[in-house]
Amino acid sequence: MKPAPFDYVRAESLDEALDVLAREGGDARIIAGGQSLMPMLNMRLAKPKVLIDIMRIGEFARIDDANDRVTIGAGIRQATLLAWPDLKRRLALVALGLPWTGHAQTRSRGTVCGSIAHADPSAELPLMLLALSGAVHLRSRKHRRRVPAQDFFTGMMATTRADDELIEAVSFQAGTERCAFREVARRHGDFAIVACAAVASGHGVRLAVGGVADMPAARDFPRLAGAALDDALNGFAYDLGARDDLHASARHRRDLVRALGRELITEVLS
Amino acid sequence: MTRLAAERRHVVRFTLNGTPLEGEAEPRLLLSDFLRHQLGATGTHVGCEHGVCGACTITIDGALARACLMLAVQADGCALRTVEGLAPSPARLSVLQEALRRHHALQCGFCTAGILMSLDTYLRRHRNPSESDIRDLLSGHLCRCTGYTTIVRAALEAAAELANDLTSEDRNA
Amino acid sequence: MSDGMSQATADAEPTQTWVGRSIPRVEDAALLTGRGRFIDDLGVRAGTLHAALLRSPHAHADIAGINSEAAKRGPGVAAVLTGTDIKALTSSLVVGVKAPVECWPIASDRVRYVGEPVAIVVASDRYRAEDAADLIEVDYRPRPAVVDPLAAIAPDAPLLHDGFPSNVASDRRFRYGDPEAAFAAAAHRISIDIRYPRNSCTPIETYGVVADYDAAEDAYDVLANFQGPFSIHAVLSRALRVPGNRLRLRTPPDSGGSFGVKQGVFPYIVLIAAAARAVGRSVKWIEDRLEHLTASVSATNRATTLRAAVAADGRILALDWDQVEDCGAHLRAPEPATLYRMHGNLTGAYDIRHVAVRNRVVVTNKTPSGLNRGFGGPQVYFALERLVQRIALTLGLDPLDVIAGNLVPADAFPYRTATGALLDSGNYQEALARGIRDGGLAELKARRAAARAAGRLYGIGYAAVVEPSVSNMGYITTVLTPAERRKAGPKNGAQATATVSIDPVGSVAVHVASAPQGQGHRTVLSQVVADVFGLTPADIRVNTEIDTAKDAWSIASGNYASRFAAAVAGTAKLAAERLAARLARIAASQLNIAADDIAFAGGMVRSRRNPDNALPFSRLAAVSHWAPATLPSDAGTTIRETVFWTPPELTAPDEQDRINSSLCYGFIFDFCGIEIDRTTLQPRIDRYVTMHDCGTILHPGMVDGQIRGGFAQGLGAALYEEYAYGPDGSYLTGTFADYLLPTTAEVPAPVILHMQTPSPFTPLGAKGVGEGNCMSTPVCIGNAVADAIGASDIELPLSPARLAALVRGPEPAPPAGLTIEAMAAGGRELRGEGSAIVNAVPVQIWAMLLNPETLKAVIPGCHSVQKISDTHFRADVTLGIGPVKGRYRAEVTLSDLDPPRAVTLGGSADGALGFGQGEGRITLTPERDATRLHYAYTAAIGGKVASIGGRLLDGAARVIIRQFFTALAREAGGGTRRGGLWAKLRALFRRR
Numbered sequence A: 001m002k003p004a005p006f007d008y009v010r011a012e013s014l015d016e017a018l019d020v021l022a023r024e025g026g027d028a029r030i031i032a033g034g035q036s037l038m039p040m041l042n043m044r045l046a047k048p049k050v051l052i053d054i055m056r057i058g059e060f061a062r063i064d065d066a067n068d069r070v071t072i073g074a075g076i077r078q079a080t081l082l083a084w085p086d087l088k089r090r091l092a093l094v095a096l097g098l099p100w101t102g103h104a105q106t107r108s109r110g111t112v113c114g115s116i117a118h119a120d121p122s123a124e125l126p127l128m129l130l131a132l133s134g135a136v137h138l139r140s141r142k143h144r145r146r147v148p149a150q151d152f153f154t155g156m157m158a159t160t161r162a163d164d165e166l167i168e169a170v171s172f173q174a175g176t177e178r179c180a181f182r183e184v185a186r187r188h189g190d191f192a193i194v195a196c197a198a199v200a201s202g203h204g205v206r207l208a209v210g211g212v213a214d215m216p217a218a219r220d221f222p223r224l225a226g227a228a229l230d231d232a233l234n235g236f237a238y239d240l241g242a243r244d245d246l247h248a249s250a251r252h253r254r255d256l257v258r259a260l261g262r263e264l265i266t267e268v269l270s
Numbered sequence B: 001m002t003r004l005a006a007e008r009r010h011v012v013r014f015t016l017n018g019t020p021l022e023g024e025a026e027p028r029l030l031l032s033d034f035l036r037h038q039l040g041a042t043g044t045h046v047g048c049e050h051g052v053c054g055a056c057t058i059t060i061d062g063a064l065a066r067a068c069l070m071l072a073v074q075a076d077g078c079a080l081r082t083v084e085g086l087a088p089s090p091a092r093l094s095v096l097q098e099a100l101r102r103h104h105a106l107q108c109g110f111c112t113a114g115i116l117m118s119l120d121t122y123l124r125r126h127r128n129p130s131e132s133d134i135r136d137l138l139s140g141h142l143c144r145c146t147g148y149t150t151i152v153r154a155a156l157e158a159a160a161e162l163a164n165d166l167t168s169e170d171r172n173a
Numbered sequence C: 001m002s003d004g005m006s007q008a009t010a011d012a013e014p015t016q017t018w019v020g021r022s023i024p025r026v027e028d029a030a031l032l033t034g035r036g037r038f039i040d041d042l043g044v045r046a047g048t049l050h051a052a053l054l055r056s057p058h059a060h061a062d063i064a065g066i067n068s069e070a071a072k073r074g075p076g077v078a079a080v081l082t083g084t085d086i087k088a089l090t091s092s093l094v095v096g097v098k099a100p101v102e103c104w105p106i107a108s109d110r111v112r113y114v115g116e117p118v119a120i121v122v123a124s125d126r127y128r129a130e131d132a133a134d135l136i137e138v139d140y141r142p143r144p145a146v147v148d149p150l151a152a153i154a155p156d157a158p159l160l161h162d163g164f165p166s167n168v169a170s171d172r173r174f175r176y177g178d179p180e181a182a183f184a185a186a187a188h189r190i191s192i193d194i195r196y197p198r199n200s201c202t203p204i205e206t207y208g209v210v211a212d213y214d215a216a217e218d219a220y221d222v223l224a225n226f227q228g229p230f231s232i233h234a235v236l237s238r239a240l241r242v243p244g245n246r247l248r249l250r251t252p253p254d255s256g257g258s259f260g261v262k263q264g265v266f267p268y269i270v271l272i273a274a275a276a277r278a279v280g281r282s283v284k285w286i287e288d289r290l291e292h293l294t295a296s297v298s299a300t301n302r303a304t305t306l307r308a309a310v311a312a313d314g315r316i317l318a319l320d321w322d323q324v325e326d327c328g329a330h331l332r333a334p335e336p337a338t339l340y341r342m343h344g345n346l347t348g349a350y351d352i353r354h355v356a357v358r359n360r361v362v363v364t365n366k367t368p369s370g371l372n373r374g375f376g377g378p379q380v381y382f383a384l385e386r387l388v389q390r391i392a393l394t395l396g397l398d399p400l401d402v403i404a405g406n407l408v409p410a411d412a413f414p415y416r417t418a419t420g421a422l423l424d425s426g427n428y429q430e431a432l433a434r435g436i437r438d439g440g441l442a443e444l445k446a447r448r449a450a451a452r453a454a455g456r457l458y459g460i461g462y463a464a465v466v467e468p469s470v471s472n473m474g475y476i477t478t479v480l481t482p483a484e485r486r487k488a489g490p491k492n493g494a495q496a497t498a499t500v501s502i503d504p505v506g507s508v509a510v511h512v513a514s515a516p517q518g519q520g521h522r523t524v525l526s527q528v529v530a531d532v533f534g535l536t537p538a539d540i541r542v543n544t545e546i547d548t549a550k551d552a553w554s555i556a557s558g559n560y561a562s563r564f565a566a567a568v569a570g571t572a573k574l575a576a577e578r579l580a581a582r583l584a585r586i587a588a589s590q591l592n593i594a595a596d597d598i599a600f601a602g603g604m605v606r607s608r609r610n611p612d613n614a615l616p617f618s619r620l621a622a623v624s625h626w627a628p629a630t631l632p633s634d635a636g637t638t639i640r641e642t643v644f645w646t647p648p649e650l651t652a653p654d655e656q657d658r659i660n661s662s663l664c665y666g667f668i669f670d671f672c673g674i675e676i677d678r679t680t681l682q683p684r685i686d687r688y689v690t691m692h693d694c695g696t697i698l699h700p701g702m703v704d705g706q707i708r709g710g711f712a713q714g715l716g717a718a719l720y721e722e723y724a725y726g727p728d729g730s731y732l733t734g735t736f737a738d739y740l741l742p743t744t745a746e747v748p749a750p751v752i753l754h755m756q757t758p759s760p761f762t763p764l765g766a767k768g769v770g771e772g773n774c775m776s777t778p779v780c781i782g783n784a785v786a787d788a789i790g791a792s793d794i795e796l797p798l799s800p801a802r803l804a805a806l807v808r809g810p811e812p813a814p815p816a817g818l819t820i821e822a823m824a825a826g827g828r829e830l831r832g833e834g835s836a837i838v839n840a841v842p843v844q845i846w847a848m849l850l851n852p853e854t855l856k857a858v859i860p861g862c863h864s865v866q867k868i869s870d871t872h873f874r875a876d877v878t879l880g881i882g883p884v885k886g887r888y889r890a891e892v893t894l895s896d897l898d899p900p901r902a903v904t905l906g907g908s909a910d911g912a913l914g915f916g917q918g919e920g921r922i923t924l925t926p927e928r929d930a931t932r933l934h935y936a937y938t939a940a941i942g943g944k945v946a947s948i949g950g951r952l953l954d955g956a957a958r959v960i961i962r963q964f965f966t967a968l969a970r971e972a973g974g975g976t977r978r979g980g981l982w983a984k985l986r987a988l989f990r991r992r
């Protein structure tokens, strides 16, 4: 269980990183906290030719809170965000959900943007990004674009990021919204069997679900109660296309979406 | 920009438990292997090499890290601490180490280094942890021998003792 | 009483001895400061090479060829060795049953389980060895696999070994008393079918071997974190084709846990030793975690039908066991021992005089089984104690009354069971009563009542278990018929050894061959020996490393069957006492008193009657070195004493197949309260009480440590852990993210209670205690969960999904118009379908499907396509999602051609990350001037990526398959959809 050989680039600036990416494209991988990539390197599931370490790029180590958006640079570790004094006030949902991401020992290295780039369908950060109408800020040598979360994730560990692009930041809608988060995993700290995030939105609730489909999914529910809410949740649960795997059956996942969804929506609306 | 070629060995320098050290590493060399096999710091153990068991946990610039999920070259210029740096002197154990010993909180001791590093780092910042804080922290470690109970008890007792020490230091100051 | 506090033993005598006290462990200071000496911490001989193993991705396949040319040219590579190379240097490992079947540590012409070694690369370091292993090309011809033990005995099952007439390696029936009559006469016949899953105690340190071969002396020197039993040494030397005295086997000072598992390192000792011989250098191999989970060793899984003849009052009159034991792909020594370890105590803690047994051992396409903590106990007690609960339910009795009504009477010890065990001592009724009282059962029952009244799911489970320890080396021969045994010669006993020596300054050293794996043997031995000599534990230095070339050992040496406290510590006591008796004679002559007046205390040897008449122990102890001529002639030397001890109670199986399979039998009574969350269906242990009688307790802290550790593993087995296989034999739990060990968040503190009924058969009165909770806890939790949800049949591990299937009613129907994309039940097979409108007419699309150029454009990541025939193409592709990419050889075939309406597209891919194959039926239906292309596929994936990426795999495969059909549609669309964004394509391929 040792990585295959690769060159290692320690980028000191964004331009350096983008240059290498432009040259090497799909043969290069960005490494930030490494908590998702390193296991894959060790198992030789991934064999990039070049690793580009972006953790020494100074401008990435920023949390900006402006214009109703909190923007988190690619160098921000999960633990750093968790310790950000304004987190509860500005990103209440993230304050609830982030402690579910891995363990203290991985949050201390893993970055916020890295988890989103990895696009694991069971991970909490992509889910929360989607729930909070977040966006992914992509950058290549030629251009810069901002992709809404709902367009960024395209499938199992698949995103719209092009090979020459890197995530320079992600941004979340900030505010003191009413929100709730709940997750069910086999053990504490495991990837979610079902994770749900709910945020009050307009006239109702936006419910986002991770761990069920190939990517996190969100749906806006108007103010509903009783059987109407049950039906709406049932439809959502089925639409997610749950499947059986080692840790849970499709049926159990749908049950959880229905039950947790109801719990969370009720909580947010109350 | 520094580009380190795959097939070459490159100088890596950092401080390990306060002592400046250097060695040579190919880019792909895991920090855990570098510590153990190049520097002879074998107190840090390897149990899974995919970031789950926690045996390899160390601190880098004060923050917890899985040494198996880092490259040696990534640690260049950093300050590393490992289990070898915990005891105040070769003949004495730290308060935390002593507590684990008193509570029979280890059997084979293979998981212990990582657990000590997590607890030591945590207790430096948290004076008054609850049992669930400790359990939450240690859920990032696997121990196959002890069933955890005695580790949790030892941690709580060490925390209380350290808090006392701090208060008496405050008083003396 | 507070939860989690161990209750002080009420019946321990007040004592001044070191034994019985929880002194700090001598082992700990080094382990706490990072100065442990585990195998991978030790320096190796200069020039040592490192090995990596290439392992089979297939559960069952013939090896048609291995091409290792590229690997051999890799940088730093010294050798690439295949099964043929190893076979040339070794002999087959012996197999525990009489059959013309071989057992090799590496495959040569056929692989029989995922993870079976296929080649060894020896290189300058592990990284380079793995690089080269990636370059080896193996041509596998897959065969059908069988993973289920009952399926394996079906007449049409794929056969694993040509030497067995079927997949049944052994089939034996036993009969004790008159079970037929008991069943015929009984008021009730109650039975249960159980499946015990595959799991393992997975130590956190993996296997390690460093081997060296001296060609001049034809001798091997091996360092391995092997744990015994050292009967395996005989297996090893035979396999390596040297006499035992030319295989020096050593163990490192520390080992990172074993729980039986490190017995399984032995095939790798053969492999690495042979590799060292082949390359003429020292070779080191450290197993990695993927290798360990996939292919190290596993406990057996077992299918059991257990029937009981029961009287109206719940008395069990007879048992009828039908056990089908799954030992995996090879019957590795000492298997099928797992099945026979419990043979003497198949009646558990109960007084049952009539027993029938049928034991079948089968082979399946899974990792071979071996030692694992509990060894046979979890499998047996899961059946027996589930049956007890069923009897209670069936007869409307309290399970506790069924337990109590069947226990072996307190005045019956030593008690001979129907199947031959001699239960040494105990008072099970008293243990039950104390457990109920001190564990607070009444309170738990009140909690259950309150929880149920509030509509919550809460259950209570019980387990009463006899914990055998100190195995009879002869029990395994119960698998042979009496006639076969007569031919083979008797096997029995359990030789323990200990050496106590005294150096020229009178300090005491102890050596034992107990191969501790973290349990603290050195500390306990220092207590035991300190007591004999009147010294302190700090005065005694204990060494537990084993070197078969220098140390006293026997086939029974090692760390297994919970033999330390009962056998090894007792033997150390005997050795110390022998020296003490001689020292007493010398002291008597020097002090001019009678030997029986001598006492050893406080570092002095003195007269009991006149304590002032004394000598320092060290001075007396040194006399044998400095002035042997002054010794009294009858004293003998006191420099060193080695004692071999084997209990006379451990005799070979008799003509009626009765076997006293173990020397000691402790008793455990467990109960627990468990609540199951109605939404998440996650069980929460409210309280777990475990009452133990393990005879005399030598070190309470360590005994409780063993109980807590076993409890955590039992809890894991009950709720989380399974070595899972797909129906095709693919292995699914290759990482710690899929094989789930419980953590601090899952393991509560059990309430531990003790009583002490000393064993009359062991020198210290101690019995083993290390394995009991691995036997009692899975079924105790199982019984509680069954009680909570009112289920009659449950299967471990009790995952929420399994419980959901038992608890939940019919599911709300899907909204109208939605069909569910189904996956074959429990299978690894993926199914999917989709359709698209393509801007071309069917004939155009048809032409494209038969054109290699199109295929090249539509096969994801395709580098080249080679046309083999009109309907057969070969491609070289890079497939992957996210960072997970690998290069594959792909074959594409077209069949069932119905131009231009339909075709079946078959595909397979094979590469370093695994293999996959699938089949899709494509139909083309004209729709106005376009075509509706519809596809339905099934696919299956195996190999490395299935073992370690299972969670993500299905989604990944879907992404790739979708890419193919998307590209096909795009190609066919003749450019009209070009530049179409993924979102558009997704809209195209929306599930119907």
Ligand code: FES
Binding pocket: B045, B046, B047, B048, B049, B050, B051, B052, B053, B054, B055, B056, B057, B066, B067, B068, B069
């Ligand atoms: S070895 Fe690093 S977490 Fe297991």
Ligand code: FES
Binding pocket: B105, B106, B107, B108, B109, B110, B111, B112, B142, B143, B144, B145, B146, C204, C256, C257, C518
């Ligand atoms: S003490 Fe052995 S794994 Fe924790």
